[in-house]
Amino acid sequence: MNTMTIWYALAALVALFLLRKLQIRLQLSAAKHPSLTGHSRMARRFAALVPYYEYGEDRFFAADGAPEAVVTARRVGFARLESEFKRRFARSAQQTGEVFEGVSDLQFTSRYRVPFQFSRYVRERLKGGNFLQSSAGVTVTDLDGNRFFDLTGSYGVNVFGYDFYKECIARGGERVKELGPVLGAFHPVTAYNVKRLLEVSGLDEVSFHMSGTEAVMQAVRLARYHTRRSHLVRFCGAYHGWWGDVQPGVGNPIAARETYTLKEMDDASLRVLGTRRDIACVLVNPLQALHPNAPAPGDSTLVDSGRSAHFDRAAYTAWLQKLRAVCTQRNIVLIFDEVFVGFRLARGGAQEYFGVRADMVTYGKTVAGGLPVGVLCGRHDLMKRFRPEQPADICFARGTFNAHPYVMGSMYEFFQRLDTEPVASLYRDLEATWNGRARALNERLEAAGLPVRVGNLSTIWTIYYVRPSRYNWMFQYYLRAAGLALSWVGTGRLIFSLNYTEADFAQVADSFLAAARAMDADGWWWTLPELTNKTIRRRVLREMLQARLSASSTSSIGSMSSPRIRAKGALQ
Ligand SMILES: Cc1ncc(COP(=O)(O)O)c(C=O)c1O
Numbered sequence: 214m215n216t217m218t219i220w221y222a223l224a225a226l227v228a229l230f231l232l233r234k235l236q237i238r239l240q241l242s243a244a245k246h247p248s249l250t251g252h253s254r255m256a257r258r259f260a261a262l263v264p265y266y267e268y269g270e271d272r273f274f275a276a277d278g279a280p281e282a283v284v285t286a287r288r289v290g291f292a293r294l295e296s297e298f299k300r301r302f303a304r305s306a307q308q309t310g311e312v313f314e315g316v317s318d319l320q321f322t323s324r325y326r327v328p329f330q331f332s333r334y335v336r337e338r339l340k341g342g343n344f345l346q347s348s349a350g351v352t353v354t355d356l357d358g359n360r361f362f363d364l365t366g367s368y369g370v371n372v373f374g375y376d377f378y379k380e381c382i383a384r385g386g387e388r389v390k391e392l393g394p395v396l397g398a399f400h401p402v403t404a405y406n407v408k409r410l411l412e413v414s415g416l417d418e419v420s421f422h423m424s425g426t427e428a429v430m431q432a433v434r435l436a437r438y439h440t441r442r443s444h445l446v447r448f449c450g451a452y453h454g455w456w457g458d459v460q461p462g463v464g465n466p467i468a469a470r471e472t473y474t475l476k477e478m479d480d481a482s483l484r485v486l487g488t489r490r491d492i493a494c495v496l497v498n499p500l501q502a503l504h505p506n507a508p509a510p511g512d513s514t515l516v517d518s519g520r521s522a523h524f525d526r527a528a529y530t531a532w533l534q535k536l537r538a539v540c541t542q543r544n545i546v547l548i549f550d551e552v553f554v555g556f557r558l559a560r561g562g563a564q565e566y567f568g569v570r571a572d573m574v575t576y577g578k579t580v581a582g583g584l585p586v587g588v589l590c591g592r593h594d595l596m597k598r599f600r601p602e603q604p605a606d607i608c609f610a611r612g613t614f615n616a617h618p619y620v621m622g623s624m625y626e627f628f629q630r631l632d633t634e635p636v637a638s639l640y641r642d643l644e645a646t647w648n649g650r651a652r653a654l655n656e657r658l659e660a661a662g663l664p665v666r667v668g669n670l671s672t673i674w675t676i677y678y679v680r681p682s683r684y685n686w687m688f689q690y691y692l693r694a695a696g697l698a699l700s701w702v703g704t705g706r707l708i709f710s711l712n713y714t715e716a717d718f719a720q721v722a723d724s725f726l727a728a729a730r731a732m733d734a735d736g737w738w739w740t741l742p743e744l745t746n747k748t749i750r751r752r753v754l755r756e757m758l759q760a761r762l763s764a765s766s767t768s769s770i771g772s773m774s775s776p777r778i779r780a781k782g783a784l785q
Contacts, residue, residue, distance in 0.1 A: 237488055241473065244481040246449040246506045253462035253474050260463045266760035268330050276330070276683045277744060283736040287684075290735025295338045297694055304356040305342025319343055322701040325513040327686040330756075332513075339690050348375035351710060351717050353698055361698035362721050366708025368700065369553045369673075370578045373636060374712035381582025381630065385622030392618050400618040402625035409628040413561055414574045414590035421588060421616040425552030425577030426454030428587030429496070431610050432573045433458065436494035436546035438608035439595050444491045446545075448477035449506040451498040453550050459496065477505045478532045486539045494546035495536065497571070499554050499563040502529040503670040510675050512686040512703030517749040518678035520705070522668025526567075533569040540572070546595060552577035552587070557711075558671055560631065560640055582623035639711040647671050647709070654722050663729045664738050672711060676704035681744045684737040688728065695728040697721065 249256040268276060274284045274291070298306070313319050322343075323336050347354045351374060353363045363371070371378065389400045410419045422428045433445050445458060453459035461469035473492070475482035486492060504510065504522045540547040549571035555562040556579050564570055573591035580588060589596075598608045614620075630636050651669040658665050664680035665688065678685045689703035699707065713721070732738065 240481070240484050240488060244473075244475045244479065244485045246474075246476045248449070248506070250462065250508050251449040251474060251476065251506065253472075254468055256462040257465075257468070262761065263757060264760040264764050266330065266756065266764075267333050270334070273331060273334050277740065277749075279736070279739050283739045286734075286736035290731070290737070291338070293735075294690055294694060298339050298341060298690075301359055301694075302341050302355065302357055305344045305359075306340035307342075308344045308356060309340070309342040325511065326689070326701055326703055327512055328516055329513070330753075331686070335690075341690075341693055348379075350374065350376065351713050359696070361693075361696050362717065362724070363698050364674075364707040364709065364721070365698055365700040366672075366710060368578065369557070369708055370583060371708070371710045372557050372579045373630075373639065374710045377630065377636070377712075378583030381623045381626035382584060385582060385584075385624070385626045386619055387622075388625060389618040389622035395618060396613060396616075399616055400621050402618075403616055403621045406621055406624045406628065409631075410576070410580075410588060410590055413556075414576075415561075415564065415570060416574065416590040417593040418596035419588060419590050420596065420610065421586070421612075421620075423585055423612055423614050424454070424587045425550075425575060426456050426587065427612065428552065428575040428577055428589045429453045429459060429548075429550055430456050431589050432546075432548045432550075432575055432591070433494055433496070434610065435589075435591065435595055435598070435608055436548065436573070439597075440493040440544065440546065442491050442493040443471045444473055444489070444493060445471065446473045446475055446482075446486065446492055446495040448482075448497065448501060449474055450504070450508040451477070451496070451501050451550075452509050453496055453498060454552070477501055478528065480535075483535055483539050486536075486543060486545060492543070492545050494548050494573075495540055496548050496550055497533070497536065498550045499529075499533075499558070499567065500670065500673060502526075503668060503673065503675060505529075509702065510677075510705030511701075512689055512705055515686045515703075515705075516753055517683065517746040518664070518681050518685060519746045519750075520675075520677045522675045522677055524668065524670045530567045530569070533567050537569050537571075546572045548573040548575065550575045554670075554673075556580060556631075557673070559643075560637075580624060580627060581620045582627035584617075584620045584623045586620050586624065643711065644671055650718050650722070654725065657722065657726055658729065661726065661730065663726075663733055665729050667707075672709040674707040674709065676707065680738060680740055681746050681749055682738055682740055683749060687737050688732055691728040691732045692725065695724040695731075697724055697728070 245251045249259060274287045279287070309319065313323075324332055326332070327335050342355060344356050345353050346356050346358075348363065351363055352360050353365075353375075354360045363375075385402075388402060392400050407419050411417065420428075420431060422431060436445070437443065447453060447459055447461075455464070457465050457467065458469045458472050461472045461474060473485070473489075475485060486495065503524045507520075508514075510520050510522070537547060539545070549563055551562045551564075552575050554566075555574070555576040558566040562574070562576070564574065572595060573589060576588040576590070577586055580586060598610060600606050647669055651667050651674065655666050664678055664682070666677055666679055667674050668677060669675070676688070686703060689699055692699060692704070
């Protein structure tokens with residue numbers, strides 16, 4: 214072989230290598246969801262460009278160009294709600310006002326209940342307050358004595374009804390009070406909890422943490438440690454807590470460099486899993502089955518009526534099976550994040566419900582009977598925090614309050630009650646019951662000509678809207694006035710506890726309908742036939758651009774409100 218031939222061979226090898234790299238890179242691009250949610254870095258850059266501006270009073274009621282008669286109806290409806298809120302929620306609102314400036318979380322949630330253009334006007338006038346006095350059955354009562362059907366589900370903690378958790382906490386506390394808050398050593402109830410967690414998960418070992426976020430962190434850390442690979446895969450839109458690596462997009466001030474965000478329910482993602490060598494684990498949040506590839510549906514992003522939801526159990530099961538197969542083939546750790554859906558979809562959680570086993574499973578929220586917790590279950594080989602053959606190479610994880618005796622006591626009571634007939638019966642016909650309730654409500658809404666629908670994954674519901682509108686977020690205030698308590702994400706997520714009876718639900722459905730009728734009568738859902746979600750989005754984008762240009766020409770504050778726009782009161 215002469216020198217030239219060797220050079221040609223080397224060049225061919227390099228070219229092949231580069232081509233392969235290019236192919237793998239293109240595969241990754243193909244596995245990204247086309248939305249901004251699928252492109253974390255771009256989403257963060259875009260978010261930084263969005264300028265603050267707000268609507269003055271005129272624009273607030275006519276952002277969609279509604280005629281005078283409709284605007285008047287909206288004004289009258291809003292004024293009625295305002296005086297009702299002032300009268301009915303006075304004490305709760307006052308107490309909230311007293312602590313507002315001192316509690317960052319309150320300031321954040323009150324700001325992000327509705328799209329920012331409308332936010333100030335609403336939050337200064339429709340004050341519901343953030344304090345509650347008591348809970349009972351499926352209701353909560355505020356400081357003014359208003360009783361609401363609870364649709365917040367306490368972020369998903371409340372699976373069996375608040376009385377169940379009050380009992381777990383009280384009895385659990387009794388059980389461990391002699392030991393009290395001694396940490397490090399375990400109270401004997403912990404042994405029972407370990408046994409039950411291993412049974413439910415079908416896995417070999419367990420570790421206790423203080424929140425779902427921490428349980429997920431530990432799962433990923435261990436997966437990286439044992440596979441000696443760097444990257445985690447999460448699916449577009451899925452929430453896994455607020456740790457940076459699982460929240461690579463908006464919300465995290467720095468980029469997550471070792472995270473791939475891929476399309477869920479898409480073969481292109483399977484191809485990436487099948488080829489890349491740097492993937493340690495795949496995180497699945499089965500709640501996404503309700504709205505694959507879309508983020509948690511909060512009302513602050515309800516700019517139009519583009520939100521939708523549809524749960525297809527067979528399709529999601531098939532997806533999980535394919536995911537399972539590729540993870541097994543490639544030695545990628547498959548982690549089910551059941552912090553939300555564990556014990557809710559089925560007694561054995563999402564693994565039982567979908568009939569697919571994971572290598573690691575996280576639980577949280579409900580499993581400590583109402584006290585704060587995170588739990589990780591996994592296979593022996595994945596849970597070890599040390600390598601016997603390399604004693605200095607460990608995977609460190611501790612936490613002061615892990616396995617706190619009171620948390621363990623309450624968890625013990627939780628598992629004890631799980632076996633009782635009243636609780637077991639709540640799982641009977643669970644899916645059929647809640648699908649039936651959602652269907653019946655949708656039929657009533659359709660028959661009444663109302664542009665609202667619900668989608669559900671068992672007891673987890675979301676509201677969506679079937680007519681283009683800029684005002685869907687107003688519905689949360691009508692629902693509250695009708696006695697239905699929602700969390701700060703508004704109509705995006707309703708969480709029912711399993712103990713809602715037919716009678717309870719009938720009242721919720723009637724109130725829901727009454728609220729929708731009132732909102733319709735007040736003109737918020739008026740629309741022009743030519744108005745589409747696309748034209749709404751375009752119009753809002755134009756506004757943003759105008760606000761951006763205006764802000765930079767008047768001040769150097771950048772993305773904050775332009776004083777000139779505020780002075781004018783509205784964007785024309
Ligand atoms: C699927 C999932 N994972 C993790 C978390 C984080 O749990 P925590 O809020 O207890 O940290 C949540 C919280 O909503 C969740 O829904």
